[in-house]
Amino acid sequence: MKTLPTQKRALEKRKALIQAARVSFAECGYENTTAKTIAEAAGVATGTFYQNFENKDDLLRVIAQQKRDEIYQAVPGLSTQTVETEEQSRGGYSTEALFRQVLEIVYDYHESEAELHQVMEQRRFIDKDLDEILLRSENVMEEKVLAYVKAHNTSNPEAVAYNLFAMAEGLVHRHVFGKPNSSKEDTLELGAKMLACYFECDQH
Template identity: 45%
Template sequence: MVAEELTENELPPSKPIPTQARARLKRDALIAAATEDFKHLGYESTTAKSIANRAEVATGTFYQYFHNKDDMLRVIARERLEQLSQQFEEQESRLPLTDITALLKHNLALVFTFHEEAPELHQVLEQRRHCDPHLQEILKQGEVILSQQVLDFVKTFNVEDPEAVAFSLFAMSEGLAHHHLSQVIQGIAPPSEPIITLGAEMLASYFKEQTRK
């Protein structure tokens, strides 16, 4: 299907991930370079050439693996969300479900780290999602997967309305992380550890209250 035939909600086909180890290393280097460029240069100043220069490859090599910088940004967004989802799964397998506060603290810390390890990149993604319907779809799909993971967790307990409880837990966690991120960007953020600890205790209190109903 050519690009002109794509509807607004259809993602353009990505170039296939190479199977050869050397080619995969080049692709990974380009993704790492693009992440740094988007963080430090912003969207407008990042180009295929600047990414290739940072990765120390020819600009033509960039186009072997990606259509353009928007394609690259979508790949970065997808990989970041997949990594966060995998971290949630690994975290829940390591911690007992009986220690709700500890589990919520660890997961809340993952959300904070996800937002704060690259605040400039997060800003670029949030800005571009309103301009690029394909990026918006990727981010929405990622959020749906994360929300489903929260719902699956809540459903393991005796909760009267698991959908509402899961929605509230997810929204409150995102709200805390986004508010702290905005302060990080402004350079006025307090240390995150006390906020994560207190936030987890508040979320756990809310969750335990729902299980008693």
């Protein structure tokens, strides 16, 4: 990955290339996106592309890092503190509320530029560096779930957290990339209930 430029104009050109690539990967797919088409869409010379990126895979990794940063920004707002509900008059953690938050963050992450995300999911099996970036995005969410599970002294917390997050991500993938027969709201609500039930059953 090449060094970031320091001059304002050069940074603006780099930003334009990244934005053009996000659109091109999403609308045209990986194979039909080239350094030349990205540069043309950004209004810069192809040489400027190569001043900033090694190739289109390098640029796709930069985009993945940007999306990873979006997850990092969202996670601090994910609360594992006590959430009181009418059904929980005794207080304590609301498992359902936690997983609703997890599902919303994961859903928004995938729904935003869904076609672009599909390109990255396809390329991660070929590009190990891209896969590592995407794994870090997933791990930050899984670690939040793990912290919650550990707080409840659950047996084998790593396995429980892994399976819960895998179920959450699988549900989101099916709804965003498939042909859903339910609304986003209904999917998130029911998904949170199902994940909470899985967690609570593990307690017994």
